[in-house]
Amino acid sequence: MKKCFLISLMFWWTFLGATQANALRIVVLYPGASQIIKALGIEDEVVGVTRHDHFFPKATKVGSHLRPNLELIKALRLDVLIVGSKRAFPDELAGRFDAKVYRYDPRTLDEILKCIKDLGNILGREEKARQLIVKLSAKLTQVKPLPYQPKVIYEITSLPLKVAGQKSIVTDIIRAAGGINPVNVQKKHVLISPEKIIALSPDFYLYQEGPMNRNPVPPKERPYFKSLSAVVVKVPEIEFARPGLNSFDAVIKLNSLFWKHYRPTK
DSSP states (O other), X not given: OHHHHHHHHHHHHHHHHHHHHHOOOEEESOHHHHHHHHHTXXXXXXXXXXXXXXXXXXXXXXXXXXXXXXXXXXXXXXXXXXXXXXXXXXXXXXXXXXXXXXXOOOOSHHHHHHHHHHXXXXXXXXXXHHHHHHHXXXXXXXXOOOSSOOBEEEEEETTTTEEEOTTSHHHHHHHHHTOBOOOOOSSSEEEOOHHHHHHHOOSEEEEEEBTTBOSOOOGGGSGGGTTOOSEEEEEEHHHHTSOSTHHHHHHHHXXXXXXXXXXXXX
């Protein structure tokens, strides 16, 4: 009996050692990717996140996504580093790590789905990734076709006045919901004048509230927007401007908003 117990104990030590040896150590510097990683069933493998990332409470905080603590990240002995855009994390920084670096910077819903597939392959969760892609794609079937195409401007910051351009995930959310972004500039964020916004005559003016646009004055209370005739709606930044699983929910919410304010012409 004692011999059997010792053999069993040795087996579990060997098994646990192999499991720990094969487990990836992941650092995530873009919270939008954390949503996906958690949905893929990964928890303990994530050893480092930014200070605003609350998806993995046990992970070490390694600064912000724009100012990560590189030495602290190295000390975590990571295998996989997930970063954002090249502006947020340049290639020269990525080259400092002896780890696989994956750049998470989707600008469309299709690119988010591709990132899910990529992460599933990298992290060994291929089937989970496939199921998640199917689920998100099915969610978009809830969009009700509109009898009109509303023009939508999305405010990124009020001071300075900056809106979403054609390379923003917000523009693809608007498109998928049935609308159009009339700011035809091939940038993610666009500095713009109030006069230009009024001239574009939007049907909806969405303004975000969050880290990038803290406590914004409601647009209709700003002197320069007195002649703005659009429907004005405040939305959470994290739901609309950060590409992730939330982006698909944002499409459904926006489509419902369009229908709520639809007034058929006689």
